[in-house]
Every structure is written in structure tokens, then in C-alpha cells.
Amino acid sequence: xxxxxxxxxxxxxxxxxxxxxxxIVVLDADLSSATRSxxxxxxxxxxxxxxxITEANMVSTAVGLSTCGLIPYVxxxxxxxxxxxxxxxxxQISYPANNVKLxxxxxxxxxxxxGATHQSIxxxxxxxxxxxxxxxxxxxxxxxxxxxxEVADIMGPTFIRVPRVSAPDIHQPGTKFEIGKGLVLKKGxxxxxxxxxxxxxxxxxxxKELAKEGIDAEVVEIHTIKPIDKNLLIKxxxxxxxxxxxxxxxxxxxxxxxxxxxxxxxxxxxxxxVAIDDHFGxxxxxxxxxxxxxxxxxxxxxKAKRVIKIKEKAGYEQxx
Amino acid sequence: MSDMNNLIKExxxxxxxxRKKIITSCYYAGxxxxxSSLSTCEILSVLYHHVLNIDPKNPSDxxxxxxxxxKGHAAPALYSVLAQKGYFDEEELLTLRKTSSRxxxxxxxxxxxxxEITSGSLGMGISFGVGTILAARLQNKNxxxxxxxxxxxxxxxxNWEGMLAAVKFKVDKMTVIVDYNKLQLDGRSDDxxxxxxxxxxxRAFDFNVIQCDGHDILALIEAIxxxxxxxxxxxxxxxxxxxxxxxxxxxxxxxxxxxTINDEDFERAMAELNGGLN
Ligand SMILES: Cc1ncc(C[n+]2csc(CCOP(=O)(O)OP(=O)(O)O)c2C)c(N)n1
Ligand SMILES: [Mg+2]
Numbered sequence: 001x002x003x004x005x006x007x008x009x010x011x012x013x014x015x016x017x018x019x020x021x022x023x024i025v026v027l028d029a030d031l032s033s034a035t036r037s038x039x040x041x042x043x044x045x046x047x048x049x050x051x052x053i054t055e056a057n058m059v060s061t062a063v064g065l066s067t068c069g070l071i072p073y074v075x076x077x078x079x080x081x082x083x084x085x086x087x088x089x090x091x092q093i094s095y096p097a098n099n100v101k102l103x104x105x106x107x108x109x110x111x112x113x114x115g116a117t118h119q120s121i122x123x124x125x126x127x128x129x130x131x132x133x134x135x136x137x138x139x140x141x142x143x144x145x146x147x148x149x150e151v152a153d154i155m156g157p158t159f160i161r162v163p164r165v166s167a168p169d170i171h172q173p174g175t176k177f178e179i180g181k182g183l184v185l186k187k188g189x190x191x192x193x194x195x196x197x198x199x200x201x202x203x204x205x206x207x208k209e210l211a212k213e214g215i216d217a218e219v220v221e222i223h224t225i226k227p228i229d230k231n232l233l234i235k236x237x238x239x240x241x242x243x244x245x246x247x248x249x250x251x252x253x254x255x256x257x258x259x260x261x262x263x264x265x266x267x268x269x270x271x272x273x274v275a276i277d278d279h280f281g282x283x284x285x286x287x288x289x290x291x292x293x294x295x296x297x298x299x300x301x302x303k304a305k306r307v308i309k310i311k312e313k314a315g316y317e318q319x320x
Numbered sequence: 321m322s323d324m325n326n327l328i329k330e331x332x333x334x335x336x337x338x339r340k341k342i343i344t345s346c347y348y349a350g351x352x353x354x355x356s357s358l359s360t361c362e363i364l365s366v367l368y369h370h371v372l373n374i375d376p377k378n379p380s381d382x383x384x385x386x387x388x389x390x391k392g393h394a395a396p397a398l399y400s401v402l403a404q405k406g407y408f409d410e411e412e413l414l415t416l417r418k419t420s421s422r423x424x425x426x427x428x429x430x431x432x433x434x435x436e437i438t439s440g441s442l443g444m445g446i447s448f449g450v451g452t453i454l455a456a457r458l459q460n461k462n463x464x465x466x467x468x469x470x471x472x473x474x475x476x477x478x479n480w481e482g483m484l485a486a487v488k489f490k491v492d493k494m495t496v497i498v499d500y501n502k503l504q505l506d507g508r509s510d511d512x513x514x515x516x517x518x519x520x521x522x523r524a525f526d527f528n529v530i531q532c533d534g535h536d537i538l539a540l541i542e543a544i545x546x547x548x549x550x551x552x553x554x555x556x557x558x559x560x561x562x563x564x565x566x567x568x569x570x571x572x573x574x575x576x577x578x579x580t581i582n583d584e585d586f587e588r589a590m591a592e593l594n595g596g597l598n
Contacts, residue, residue, distance in 0.1 A: 052481075052484065056478045057450075057482050057484075058447075060447030061447045065451040067429070068386075068455030068456065070458065072451075092438060096428065096438045097430070
């Protein structure tokens with residue numbers, strides 16, 4: 001795959017944004033060459049603050065900048081942001097709804113070689129529990145570019161999860177992204193596959209495999225996990241009667257939880273997850289790690305077929 | 321000189337009045353932190369009634385000075401001085417800690433005018449203050465930021481990260497004031513986590529260090545003036561204070577950190593305070 005790593009796309013988009021919006025300031029905690037916020041720093045040294053290895057301090061400093069009218073992008077590995085500075089994020093960003101843009105890089109397992117200490121598999125669970133947050137998980141270069149620009153226009157706390165690695169292009173040029181609106185990437189009637197971030201392309205590959213067996217799957221991309229597109233999920237699930245979620249996150253508190261929360265009352269159909277089964281990652285090549293954690297096309301296919309069987313056994317009737 | 325004497329007298333009276341408001345609001349609330357609030361009264365009086373460039377009618381003026389109550393549990397003191405300044409009606413002080421009140425147990429920004437940042441979880445104020453001055457610099461503004469911390473609060477590592485950042489970025493328009501009452505929640509600060517020579521520690525971080533009596537209005541005025549004159553690095557004023565100051569049976573008593581004021585305590589305290597300034 002020749003595509004640029006998404007962290008590079010992030011850094012470039014941020015540097016571009018700096019040109020058009022003088023209110024953007026960027027903070028990093030001695031990881032700017034890894035998060036690629038350095039691309040902004042090189043271009044706008046006065047608006048770039050390397051805070052050293054002080055994540056809590058970095059977040060609180062950013063809050064000070066934001067209450068005085070600037071728009072801070074706060075960049076470091078996602079696990080460091082959400083775990084080292086959790087209380088700062090809660091007390092000073094989430095509760096007062098301050099206008100701070102958190103950027104968590106090395107999303108999911110994408111800090112692959114560094115091992116589990118450097119992987120972020122519970123970040124979405126932590127932030128989803130924080131009121132007032134808008135949480136974005138882009139899946140390819142175009143959605144990453146959109147997200148980086150879009151959050152500057154949202155008044156309030158936002159988070160973008162940035163993979164270290166590259167992703168295939170998923171979206172047609174000109175695709176309209178909208179905060180809180182999922183995208184139906186493929187229409188289908190037998191099962192809904194809800195996917196997020198790096199897993200979207202895997203879901204699309206699984207659909208091709210399922211088609212070979214005569215199964216017509218629908219793929220819904222959730223790029224905004226909070227607020228989640230409940231209406232779209234209900235619409236799709238009530239049509240297909242079965243749901244699979246696919247995410248690069250622990251099975252607790254991430255996409256599976258969010259989708260079930262959305263469906264539980266109004267459309268409780270059989271549902272299953274493809275996610276990390278409540279264990280840590282480890283060192284290895286990215287693809288190998290996904291394999292070890294069950295985040296594979298095969299697993300999506302297997303679980304999709306099984307959930308369809310369960311739906312049929314339960315005699316679920318399609319409403320459309 | 322007589323102008324100065326008048327000013328000192330006025331600020332002392334404001335501090336004294338603040339103490340009555342603190343005792344009364346904590347009594348009506350049935351909880352709160354009287355000891356921690358009482359030790360800040362002269363500091364807040366000097367800041368709010370003499371130093372800060374603020375306009376209660378325009379609380380979000382981008383050019384205003386910022387006051388950051390990092391030790392958020394002294395909220396009753398902050399609410400009292402804000403009421404004195406006219407940010408809201410004094411009567412509202414009696415809603416402290418009541419359901420739906422704007423006067424939450426710890427300060428909440430955007431709820432009550434005059435609160436610069438939500439606090440209560442200790443240790444975040446210095447870093448926040450650094451951010452406010454970096455913002456001033458980028459926007460060519462001249463305001464100053466004052467951050468009030470407790471001494472126990474300095475146990476938290478984030479303060480020391482914030483100090484490093486304050487010196488790296490030379491935020492000389494930020495002044496940290498330590499309410500150095502030598503008590504924290506569980507006991508004497510020296511027993512809980514000895515901080516050693518606080519001035520030396522700040523000096524080692526390249527702060528401009530000023531030490532003064534935190535209940536002496538003139539000393540505080542001079543200390544703040546000295547901090548204002550100092551260029552290049554941030555200043556810290558280590559203000560020697562007495563926790564519970566002004567109510568004899570609360571002074572230097574760690575239990576009054578956050579003890580409920582009962583009917584008898586209330587009457588005794590108010591009788592003392594109504595006796596006037598000694
Ligand atoms: C991060 C954090 N840990 C613990 C507490 C609970 N707590 C509130 S006040 C306090 C003691 C603070 O002592 P000090 O800073 O000396 O303030 P003082 O009341 O003496 O002015 C503690 C431990 C808290 N609010 N925040
Ligand atoms: Mg103390």
C-alpha cells in the first residue's frame with residue numbers, strides 16, 4: 001500500500017489549517033516527530049509549544065489557552081492523553097465544555113512494534129464516558145483531513161483518534177462528511193456491519209467474501225462514535241435484523257457498547273462484536289497483531305454468518 | 321501615606337467582612353472548608369479590591385486580569401469576594417452547596433460570572449495559568465494571571481511540571497501565590513509529605529521568590545508590586561498564613577479544614593467576628 005500514514009496526513013492537515021486559521025495553536029509532549037505535529041511546529045514556531053513529557057501539564061496549559069480565545073490542538077499518543085491526563089480532561093475540558101481539540105495518535109494497535117504499553121485500546125471507552133465530547137475516528141486520508149479541519153469549527157471538546165499507519169482510500173472524492181452522521185458505504189439486507197476507523201476497510205473486504213456466499217451485507221461506517229448516529233443504526237438494523245460491530249478497541253466501552261446502547265430500546269436485534277477480547281496487544285507487525293486479536297476479514301465473515309443464523313432461528317421479520 | 325493607611329484599613333475591613341460571609345455560608349450549607357477559606361481572606365482582599373484589573377459588569381473582557389483559585393476548596397472565600405465586588409447578590413451566598421445553586425461546592429466556570437476555570441481537583445492551576453499568559457503573548461494582551469495554591473496542594477506532581485513550563489516560556493506575567501498555612505487535610509504538611517524549604521525549591525526552578533506575611537495587607541501589596549516589576553521569569557509569593565485565621569477556635573486546627581459548623585460554633589464564631597477588627 002503506497003498511501004501515506006494517517007499520522008502524516010494528520011500533520012499535513014494541521015499545518016494547512018494553521019495557514020487559514022491564526023487561532024490554531026498546537027501543543028505536544030515530546031512526541032511531535034511521532035505524532036507529526038512537528039509539521040505545524042516547523043511552519044508556525046510561535047504557535048507551537050513543546051511541553052516536554054508532561055501530559056497533565058500540557059492539557060491544563062491548553063485549557064488556559066482555550067479560555068483566552070485560542071484553539072489548541074493537544075497532541076500525543078492516545079493512551080497518554082486519556083490515561084495520564086484523564087482528570088485534567090474531565091475537570092477542565094469535559095465538565096466546563098472547553099474548546100480544546102485532543103489528538104490521540106497511535107490509536108488502537110497501531111503503535112505495533114512498541115508493544116502493549118504503547119497501544120491505545122481503551123481510549124474510546126474513557127472518553128465516551130465524558131460528557132460534552134465529540135469523538136471522531138477517521139478511517140482514511142480524506143476523512144482524516146476532514147476531521148482535522150472540522151473540529152476547529154466545533155465550539156467544545158473534541159477528540160480525534162489518529163492511526164500511526166496508512167489506510168486504503170475508502171471514500172469517493174467529494175464525499176460529504178458530517179459530525180454525528182454515519183455513512184452507508186454499501187447497502188445490503190441480510191446483516192449490518194458497523195465499522196470504525198481502520199476496521200472499515202476490513203468490513204468492506206468481508207462484504208465481498210460474504211457476497212460470494214450469497215449474503216448481502218450492509219456496511220455502516222461510524223466516524224463519529226459520539227454523538228453516534230442512532231437513527232441510521234436503527235434504520236439499518238431494523239432492515240437487516242442482525243448487527244456485527246468491528247473495532248480496534250477493547251470489546252468493552254467502545255463501538256460495540258455504543259451501538260448496543262443506541263439499539264437496545266428501539267431495535268434490539270441479535271448483535272455480535274469483532275474487537276479485542278479484553279486482553280492486551282503486544283509487539284509484532286501491525287497485520288499480525290490484528291490477526292492475533294481476531295480483527296480479521298475471516299472473523300467478520302464468520303461472526304456475520306453466525307449472527308444471521310441466530311436471527312433466522314429467532315424468526316426475526318424484516319420490517320422493510 | 322494617609323492614603324495608604326486608608327487603603328490598608330479598607331482592605332482589612334473587606335477581609336474581615338469576607339470572614340463573616342465564609343462562616344455564614346458554610347454554616348447554612350452544612351459543609352464546606354472554613355479553615356481553608358479563612359486563610360485566604362487578606363490575599364483575596366488585596367487582589368480583588370486593589371490589584372486585579374477586572375470589571376464585574378464585563379466579566380468576560382478579554383483584557384481582564386485572571387485569578388485562578390487552584391485550591392478550589394476555598395470556594396466560599398472566592399464567592400464572598402465576588403459578592404463584595406458585585407458579580408452577584410450577596411444573598412446568593414446562602415445557596416452555597418444547595419441543589420442547582422450556581423455556588424457549587426467547588427468553583428465551576430460558565431456557571432457563575434467571575435470564575436476563570438473549574439477547580440477542585442488540586443494541582444492544575446499553575447499549568448492553566450501558563451496557558452493564559454501564552455495566549456496573552458500571542459494576542460498582544462497585557463493582562464496578568466494570579467494563581468493561588470495551597471501548600472499541601474504542592475504535593476501534586478503537576479505543579480512542578482507547570483513550574484518547569486512557566487520558566488521555559490518565561491511567563492513573567494504569572495504570579496503564583498502559595499497559601500502557606502502548613503496544614504493540609506490529614507495533618508501538618510510537614511508530616512504528610514515534607515516539602516522542605518519551599519523557597520529554595522522554587523528558586524531551584526528559577527522562580528523569583530518573595531516571602532511575606534499572608535495576613536499583612538501592606539506586605540501583600542508590596543509583594544505583588546515586586547512580582548509585577550520582576551521581568552523574565554515568573555514570581556511566587558510564599559504567603560505565610562494561619563489556617564482558620566480570624567476565628568480563634570479554628571486557627572491552626574486541622575479539623576477545621578472541612579468540618580461542619582454547628583449552631584454553637586456559628587454563634588461563637590460570629591460573636592467573635594462581630595466584635596470587630598482588633
Ligand atoms: C487531586 C486532589 N487530591 C485530593 C483532594 C482532596 N483534598 C482537598 S483539600 C486537600 C488538602 C489541601 O491542603 P492545602 O493545599 O494545604 O490547602 P489548605 O486547605 O491547607 O489551604 C485535599 C487532600 C483534592 N481535592 N484533589
Ligand atoms: Mg495548607
